[in-house]
Amino acid sequence: MDIITVKTRPFGDQRPGTSGLRKKVKVFQQPNYLENFVQSIFDALDDYRGQTLVLGGDGRYFNRPALQTILRLAAANGVGRVLVGQGGILSTPAASCVIRKYGACGGIILSASHNPGGPEADFGIKFNAANGGPAPEKTTQAIYRNSLEISRYRTAGGGEIDIDRLGAARVGDMAVEVIDAVTDYADMMQQLFDFELMRPLLSSGRLSLCFDAMNAVTGPYAREILLRRLGAPAASVIRDQPLEDFGGAHPDPNLAHAGDLVARMHSDAAPDLGAASDGDGDRNMILGNGFYVTPSDSLAVMAANAQLLPGYAAGLAGVARSMPTSRAVDRVAGELGIPCFETPTGWKFFGNLLDAGKITLCGEESFGTGSDHVREKDGLWAVLFWLNLLAVRGESVAQVVRAHWRRFGRNYYTRHDYEGLDTGAAAALMDALKAGLPQLAGQRFAAGEILQADDFSYRDPVDGSTSSGQGIRIMLAGEARIVLRLSGTGTSGATLRVYIEKLESDPALQGQDPQVALQDLIALADNIAGIGRHTGRSAPSVIT
Ligand code: G1P
Numbered sequence: 348m349d350i351i352t353v354k355t356r357p358f359g360d361q362r363p364g365t366s367g368l369r370k371k372v373k374v375f376q377q378p379n380y381l382e383n384f385v386q387s388i389f390d391a392l393d394d395y396r397g398q399t400l401v402l403g404g405d406g407r408y409f410n411r412p413a414l415q416t417i418l419r420l421a422a423a424n425g426v427g428r429v430l431v432g433q434g435g436i437l438s439t440p441a442a443s444c445v446i447r448k449y450g451a452c453g454g455i456i457l458s459a460s461h462n463p464g465g466p467e468a469d470f471g472i473k474f475n476a477a478n479g480g481p482a483p484e485k486t487t488q489a490i491y492r493n494s495l496e497i498s499r500y501r502t503a504g505g506g507e508i509d510i511d512r513l514g515a516a517r518v519g520d521m522a523v524e525v526i527d528a529v530t531d532y533a534d535m536m537q538q539l540f541d542f543e544l545m546r547p548l549l550s551s552g553r554l555s556l557c558f559d560a561m562n563a564v565t566g567p568y569a570r571e572i573l574l575r576r577l578g579a580p581a582a583s584v585i586r587d588q589p590l591e592d593f594g595g596a597h598p599d600p601n602l603a604h605a606g607d608l609v610a611r612m613h614s615d616a617a618p619d620l621g622a623a624s625d626g627d628g629d630r631n632m633i634l635g636n637g638f639y640v641t642p643s644d645s646l647a648v649m650a651a652n653a654q655l656l657p658g659y660a661a662g663l664a665g666v667a668r669s670m671p672t673s674r675a676v677d678r679v680a681g682e683l684g685i686p687c688f689e690t691p692t693g694w695k696f697f698g699n700l701l702d703a704g705k706i707t708l709c710g711e712e713s714f715g716t717g718s719d720h721v722r723e724k725d726g727l728w729a730v731l732f733w734l735n736l737l738a739v740r741g742e743s744v745a746q747v748v749r750a751h752w753r754r755f756g757r758n759y760y761t762r763h764d765y766e767g768l769d770t771g772a773a774a775a776l777m778d779a780l781k782a783g784l785p786q787l788a789g790q791r792f793a794a795g796e797i798l799q800a801d802d803f804s805y806r807d808p809v810d811g812s813t814s815s816g817q818g819i820r821i822m823l824a825g826e827a828r829i830v831l832r833l834s835g836t837g838t839s840g841a842t843l844r845v846y847i848e849k850l851e852s853d854p855a856l857q858g859q860d861p862q863v864a865l866q867d868l869i870a871l872a873d874n875i876a877g878i879g880r881h882t883g884r885s886a887p888s889v890i891t
C-alpha cells in the first residue's frame with residue numbers, strides 16, 4: 348500500500364461541540380479540512396492499530412466522498428478492519444449497536460443530526476468510543492488540541508471502495524467489510540420488545556401508527572422493523588426514502604418540522620401512535636391521537652412503565668436526565684426508590700453512568716430517550732417502547748399520559764429557542780446573567796420566589812471529572828424553574844435556549860396550554876435575562 352504523508356496546517360476552528368464537529372458542507376469541502384480532523388482523531392487514540400473501526404453516516408450530502416477519504420486515512424494509520432454500513436449508511440444508534448456487538452475500538456459517524464443537509468447546508472463528524480457512546484470530553488479535547496497543532500496527515504493511495512455491495516474488500520493491509528446496516532439493530536430491538544404481542548395488533552389495525560422517517564436515515568430501519576417484522580400496513584411509514592438533502596426539509600422531529608404528521612394526528616384519521624425520528628435516527632417525537640407528549644414526559648412515562656416490557660422486566664437500576672430536561676422523571680425515580688442523576692446537556696455524559704450500571708434509562712428534553720441497550724439515544728427504540736406499552740396497557744397515548752400526571756403531577760414544560768443571534772450579543776446576555784446570579788436568590792416575583800440560582804457544574808460520579816459552565820439554573824418556589832444556556836450544535840451565529848418548567852399537582856389544573864400555564868415564568872425569564880434588550884427579539888424563533 349502507498350502511504351502518503353501530506354503536509355497540512357491547522358484550521359483553528361475544529362473544536363467538537365455538544366455532539367462532534369458540525370460545520371457547513373462548504374467548510375468540510377476545503378482541502379485538508381476533513382483529513383486534518385480525522386488525523387486528529389487517530390492521534391488522540393491509543394489503541395486502535397490493528398483493531399476494528401465502525402464507519403457510517405446518516406446519508407446526507409458529502410457522506411459518500413467523506414467516507415472514502417476516511418477509509419484511506421484509516422488504512423494509512425494502521426486500522427486493522429473497518430465495518431462500513433452498506434451505502435455508507437448507519438443510523439447513530441445502529442452504529443453504537445454495531446461497535447458494541449463486534450468489539451470495535453470505536454466508530455466514526457458522519458452526521459449533523461437534525462440539521463438540514465445539502466451542498467449549502469450542514470455536515471458533521473463524531474467519534475464514538477469502544478463502549479459505543481460519544482467520545483468523552485477528555486477525548487474530544489485531545490482531538491481539538493491535536494487539530495490546533497497538526498502539521499501532517501497520513502493517507503493511502505488507491506481507488507474507491509464499492510460501499511454499496513455487501514462483502515469484503517481491502518485498502519492496502521486494512522480489511523473493509525460492507526455490512527447490512529439494518530439487521531443487527533433490528534435483531535436487538537426484537538430482543539427488547541414483545542414482537543409476538545405487537546404483530547397481530549399492528550397487522551390487524553387494532554393498533555395503528557404513523558411513523559415519519561423525514562426522508563432521513565430511519566426509513567430502511569422502519570421498513571424492516573415496523574412493516575416487515577411487525578406487519579404494520581405499508582402506509583404506516585411516511586417519507587421513508589433517505590435523501591441527501593432530506594427533501595429540502597429540516598430533519599428534526601418536533602411540532603414545527605413534522606407538520607404533515609402533526610396534522611394527521613389531529614385529523615379524524617389519526618392512528619393510535621404518531622412518531623418521527625431525525626436525520627441520524629437518534630431523536631424521537633411521540634404523539635397520540637390529538638395529543639403531544641413532551642420528551643420529558645415521555646422519559647418519565649417510560650421509567651414508570653418499563654417493567655411491563657420484556658427488556659426491562661427486571662426493573663431499573665436508576666435513571667438520568669440532562670439538566671434542562673423537566674424533573675418529571677425525578678418524581679418517578681423517587682417513588683420507585685431508584686437514583687436519578689442530573690447531567691449536562693449532551694449524550695456523552697450518560698456513558699459512564701450506563702457503563703457503570705448506575706442507570707438503565709436516560710433522556711433529554713431535546714427529543715432524546717435511550718437505555719443501556721446502546722450508548723446513544725435511540726429514536727426507533729423509543730417508538731417501539733411506546734408501541735409495546737400501548738399494546739400491554741390497551742390504552743391510548745393520552746390516557747397513559749393523563750393517568751401519569753394524576754399520579755405524579757404534571758411538569759408543565761416548554762423550550763423557547765432564539766436562533767441566529769449575534770454571537771457577541773448572546774455572550775453579553777449570558778455574561779450579564781452570570782454576574783447577576785448572586786443577587787437573585789430571595790427575590791420575589793409574580794411567578795414566585797427565587798430559591799436558588801447557579802451556573803450548573805457536574806462532577807461525574809464514576810470518573811470524578813468536572814464539567815462547569817453548563818447552563819444557568821433559576822429555581823423558584825412551587826418546583827418551578829428557568830434554565831438558560833447557549834447551544835453547542837449550531838453552525839452559524841448563536842442560539843439561546845430558554846427552558847421553563849412548573850409542577851402542577853392538582854388534576855383539575857393539568858389540562859392547560861403550557862404557554863398559558865407558564866406565562867408568568869416566561870415573562871420572568873425575559874425580565875431577568877433581558878432577552879429582548881440584548882437580542883432585539885420580541886419572540887422566540889422556535890417553541891417546543
Ligand atoms: C442539542 C440538544 C442536546 C442534544 C444535542 C445533540 O444540543 O439541546 O440535548 O444532546 O443537540 O442532539 P445544543 O444545541 O442545545 O447544544
Ligand code: ZN
Nearest residue numbers: 460461627629
Ligand atoms: Zn440526531
